[in-house]
Amino acid sequence: MNGRITGVTAVSTPGMIVVQVLTVVSMLSVPNVFFRPPDRAEESDSAREKFFVPESDHLTLLHIYQQWKTNRYSTEWCNDHFLQNKGENKQHLQAAIRYTQMPTVWGRP
Secondary structure (H helix, E strand, O other): OOHHHHHHHHOOEOOEEEHHHHHHHHHHOOOOOEOOOHHHHHHHHHHHHOOOOOOOHHHHHHHHHHHHHHOOOOHHHHHHOOEOOOHHHHHHHHHHHHHHOOOEEOOOO
């Protein structure tokens, strides 16, 4: 994680890291989470719309991650929803928390 992003997470709450902020930063640090096979474009677009949060693209990414987590980081679930299986997101998040060595806060989404 680059220094600029680490700084953003460190100031999210004085002395604490908000896990949702780290999740979004992690999601932004990897390639697009969606895939769109040409032969299934309409089906893919429909699946993508189910994750859409109108208030923010960042909240959409957080929603995707939370659903993935709820489904136990399942590769099959990702394939069914036209999502890249981003195991590295989970690893980025865990590494970021360890790197900062700061307590975390689990706020409401």
